[in-house]
Amino acid sequence: MASSVVPPPTPPVPTPGNGAAPPSAGGQPPAARPSAPADYHAPHNALLAKLTSVTTIATVAAAAMIAIGVLALIGGHYDKQVVHDQLAPQQISFPKPATNPALAAYAGQQVLTGKQAKLYAEDQIDVDLTKVAGGKTYSQISAEWIAGGMKSATLGGERTTLFTGEALSGLLLNAWGWSVIGSIATLAGLILILVGLVLFVLPLANWRVNLSGHRPATGSA
Numbered sequence: 358m359a360s361s362v363v364p365p366p367t368p369p370v371p372t373p374g375n376g377a378a379p380p381s382a383g384g385q386p387p388a389a390r391p392s393a394p395a396d397y398h399a400p401h402n403a404l405l406a407k408l409t410s411v412t413t414i415a416t417v418a419a420a421a422m423i424a425i426g427v428l429a430l431i432g433g434h435y436d437k438q439v440v441h442d443q444l445a446p447q448q449i450s451f452p453k454p455a456t457n458p459a460l461a462a463y464a465g466q467q468v469l470t471g472k473q474a475k476l477y478a479e480d481q482i483d484v485d486l487t488k489v490a491g492g493k494t495y496s497q498i499s500a501e502w503i504a505g506g507m508k509s510a511t512l513g514g515e516r517t518t519l520f521t522g523e524a525l526s527g528l529l530l531n532a533w534g535w536s537v538i539g540s541i542a543t544l545a546g547l548i549l550i551l552v553g554l555v556l557f558v559l560p561l562a563n564w565r566v567n568l569s570g571h572r573p574a575t576g577s578a
Contacts, residue, residue, distance in 0.1 A: 415559040422553030429546030436539030437471075440532050444469050449477060449529075457484055468529070471536020478529035486522045495519035 445467075453465035459480050468477050490498050498519055502512040 415556045419553040419556035419559075422549045422556065426546040426549030426551075426553060429542045429549060431546075433539045433541075433543030433546060436535055436542065440471050440474075440536045440539070441469055444474060444529075444532055451477065451481065457481060471533040471539075474529040474536070475533035478526040478533070482522050482526040482529070486519060486526075489518050489522070490515040493519075495523050 447468070449468040451460055451463040451466050451468070451473075455461045455464040457480050460476060463473065463476065466473065468474055493515075495516065498512055498516045502509060502516050505512065507513070
C-alpha cells in the first residue's frame with residue numbers, strides 16, 4: 358500500500374520586526390561603518406587649538422622676549438641714573454621767582470631729570486640768550502669781534518656769554534636725548550615682558566584646550 362509523502366516544514370523567514378536583520382544580497386553581512394576612537398575629543402575652539410599647537414616655538418620665543426625685556430628695563434634704568442648723575446654735580450636750578458612764566462611750576466627746583474634739562478635749555482637759557490646781543494648768535498658776534506680787531510670789550514663779553522650759554526644748552530639737550538632713549542628702552546622692556554608672558558601661557562592653554570580629558574579608554578574588569 359502506497360503511503361503519502363509529507364514534505365518537511367519550511368523554516369520561517371525572519372522579518373524586520375522580529376529583531377533579526379534580513380540577509381543582504383549575495384548572502385554577505387553588511388559592512389560596518391568606521392567609527393572614531395572612543396577617546397577622541399574634538400577641540401572646543403579650532404582657532405585656539407591651532408594657535409596653541411606651536412607650544413615649543415611659543416615657549417622659546419616667550420623665554421627670549423622676557424630675557425630681552427628684563428635687559429631693556431635694566432638698560433633704561435641705568436640710562437636714567439647716568440643722566441641724573443651727570444646733572445646733579447652741575448648744581449643748576451630754575452630761577453626763583455621764575456623769570457619765564459612757562460617755568461613757574463619748576464621755580465627753585467634743581468635740574469636732575471631729562472625733562473627738566475630740556476625745559477631749562479629751551480625756556481630758560483635760549484630765551485635769556487636772545488636778550489644778550491639783540492638775538493644774534495655766538496658765531497655772529499664772534500665774527501664781528503674778530504672783524505673789529507678783537508678790541509671791543511662789549512663784543513668780547515657778549516661772545517663769552519653766548520658761547521657759555523649755547524654750550525650749556527647743548528649739554529642739557531644731550532642729557533635730555535639720552536633720557537628719552539632710556540624711557541623708550543623701559544617701555545620696550547615692559548612690552549616685551551608682557552608679550553612673553555602671553556606666549557608663555559600658550560602651552561597651558563594648549564593643555565587645557567586640546568589635551569585635558571583626552572585620556573585613553575581603559576577596559577573594565
